[in-house]
Amino acid sequence: MHTSHPLRKNRHFYWGIALNVLEGVLSGSNFVLLFLVMQRVWSGTISMRGILPITGALAGIFALRLVIYGTGYVQAQIGGAQVSKNVRLFLGDKIKRIPLFRFTQGQTGDYINTVTSEVNNYEKILTHKVGDLAKNISLSVMLILFAGTIWLPAGVILLVADLLLIPALWLSFRTVKKYGHQKAAICAENVSSIVEYVNGIQTFRAYGVAGTKNKTVTKAMKDFSDISFIYEAKVLPIGAMLGILIWSALPLIMWSASTPWRAGTLDTVSYLLICMLPLFHAKLGNGIFIDLTSYRNLMISKGQITRVMDETEEQGSMEPFHPSTCEITFKDVDFSYDPGVPVLDKIGFSIGNQKLTAIVGDSGSGKSTLLNLISKYYEAESGMISIGGKAIGNVAAERVLEQISMVDQEVFLFNDTVRNNIRYARPDATDAEIEAACREANCEDFILKMEKGYDTPIGENGNLLSGGQRQRLSIARAILKDSPILLLDEATANLDIENELAVKQAITHLLKEKKTVVMIAHTLSIVRNADAILVVSNGKIVEQGTHDQLIAKGGKYAAMWQAEEQLTA
């Protein structure tokens, strides 16, 4: 998709720099003209006719600088915007290939921060910093050369003053290295905590913890301002010391040039001018110091961008994956989210092709983890998972997911119309197909009651809908996708009776088609008619069979069944 590396600078950027250098040189030439005027004033040869060409030249240079500045600015902006557009496109594409589990490891804030702030920072380097540096450095060189031409030692003194930038930058770069990375890490945490706060605002408010949670966000922000303060406090003295040392070129030149001036080998105008130049030169030196320090700081952003660009991508072949059957087999599968804390322990079982298999077990026993592994949300540590006899370890998650529809507790909806939210399941579906799926999923009633029916926007993450309505929309998506495997996390317990019935009816419609269904059941009544039931406990399958077989066995399932019967009696 991208022919060159997205961070590569383009010709607009180089044009921007070249024009900035030219502008710096032209600003320097003002001093030459000033020198000529001062010489004439001093020698008393100033006349209107003599001053006119100089004023004309000054005006000409001013106009030229204006044009060059404008063009350079525009070129740098275009160049920077193009690079940041390419970087953002590249990162967007890249994020698609980063293994899904990375997004649950607190990386989301990091990615958002990289794609937004860090890319902005990098753009700032290209559009402003490098151009400013090019201009200030070329003007500084002009001043040194001009001072040196008038009286060589003055040029040497200014050059030595500029060389002081080397130790000063060495010190400031060390500070940037030490605190800049901390600053970047805290900034990413900041974004994570804000994203979490905004996403969870309803829950936080519902439980009255919006204030407490807000404190977490405020703390994250305070941490950021603290580290920024420490950083500035460390860099500031270096800059101040450098400023004083560069400025000392003024008394030094004034004093050392007074000897040739008194001896008459240096004329008064030259003496005055080389005494004035260090003032401008010192200001430039400080500017260069500040710009290079912040350039180095902004380069941390480039490092962050490169880190995301180089992240390990999802492994697995993108070849089409069409298993002949949809029998799902786990063989000796081990898995842990955190190293050393096993969640699944040498688990093995088979889910029949086009059969309804229910998974039951205690909370935290590993039921959702099984679905996470089938959908390649996570990878097994060892052992083999296969679909239709084909190991999915070597197949890209995208390809495996083409065979799977998921209906789980967390329904993600886009800030778009009802129709488009369903269409994501199958982009080429017709309106009639979408509406049919919604009818099957018991959604039609509430959709048609909405102001614009299927074309009603449902707000960010569908926050204009109830929990049951969201679940039914996710079932409609699964019906529309019509994939051969269906992974279902039945969670109707937190719905009101009306919604629970509507969702259960929708699930019954969903199960009408012959599919391989793996259903996590939180209530056992729903699994009575399953072809097979797997009972999970502590990351192991402890029992399996039909409802009747397991009841007859009188083990864990039978105990769970009895407990539920007593509860509903």
Ligand SMILES: Nc1ncnc2c1ncn2[C@@H]1O[C@H](COP(=O)(O)OP(=O)(O)OP(=O)(O)O)[C@@H](O)[C@H]1O
């Ligand atoms: N992203 C994660 N990171 C670390 N540990 C996790 C993660 N997700 C789940 N776990 C842990 O793995 C274990 C199994 O979790 P899992 O969600 O598979 O259980 P479950 O049987 O589906 O539970 P429930 O019925 O409550 O949904 C639990 O101890 C849980 O704390």
